[in-house]
Amino acid sequence: MSTPAVPISATEQKAAEHIFGDRLPLAERYVEHLATSGIERGLIGPREVPRLWGRHVLNCAIMAELMPEGATLADVGSGAGLPGLTLAIARPDLRINLIEPLERRTIWLNEVIEDLGLENVEVLRARSEQLFDEVSVDIVTARAVSALKNLIGMCMPLANSSGELLALKGRSAADEIAAAGKELKKHKCAEPEILTVGADVLEEPSTVVRVRRR
Ligand SMILES: C[S@@+](CC[C@H](N)C(=O)[O-])C[C@H]1O[C@@H](n2cnc3c(N)ncnc32)[C@H](O)[C@@H]1O
Secondary structure (H helix, E strand, O other): OOOOOOOHHHHHHHHHHHHHHHHHHHHHHHHHHHHHHHOOOOOHHHHHHHHHHHHHHHHHHHHHHOOOOOOOEEEHHHHOOOOOOHHHHHHOOOOEEOOOEEEEEEEHHHHHHHHHHOOOEEOOOOHHHHOOOOEEEEEEEEEEEHHHHHHHHHHHHEEEEOOOEEEEOOOHHHHHOOOHHHHHHHOOOOOEEEEEOOOOOOOOOOOEEEEOOO
């Protein structure tokens, strides 16, 4: 691959070492894929290159801190593998389904998974709603897929009886929770929690909304 320079600050480098440990070379290879074929094939915008490490890979991979050992995951609307592929790289003990309906995205994801030699992740080409009878996992993740009020109906049916949704959100988290009252009630969910993750290692920690059933 001829790779455009993907900048990484000293703080990001330290965070990447902290999150990925001896699997950091796999994360670096993933970033190379994002910056080359990921851009050529429209999975990520060229203007994102300067923010690939900080805003995309590290803000997603830090969610590994919330994952119990050996958990099963479904990442809804995985796109270029965010956050699902970053979690598969950081945590080989997790078993992860990447759920993505668009064929060209699933082809790219499978190519990257094969190149990285990841054995704990599988791509399912489908909309989440088509998998409600087939997928039952401990944790459903989603980032930049839809507003929380829509995500609840798209994701909670994929969670097992004690399962949960972890949605990566930004500053809108509290407003999105306030707007999701009807859906939370319909799916018998408790009041969501807003978690700040990675404050000790990231310049901008991630905001995650955790939704559990009552
Ligand atoms: C804006 S992209 C975000 C991709 C990635 N999660 C990220 O953070 O970069 C939204 C993705 O959700 C997928 N998507 C939309 N509706 C979906 C559904 N009902 N089930 C699963 N994926 C869906 C789209 O195909 C698209 O790849």
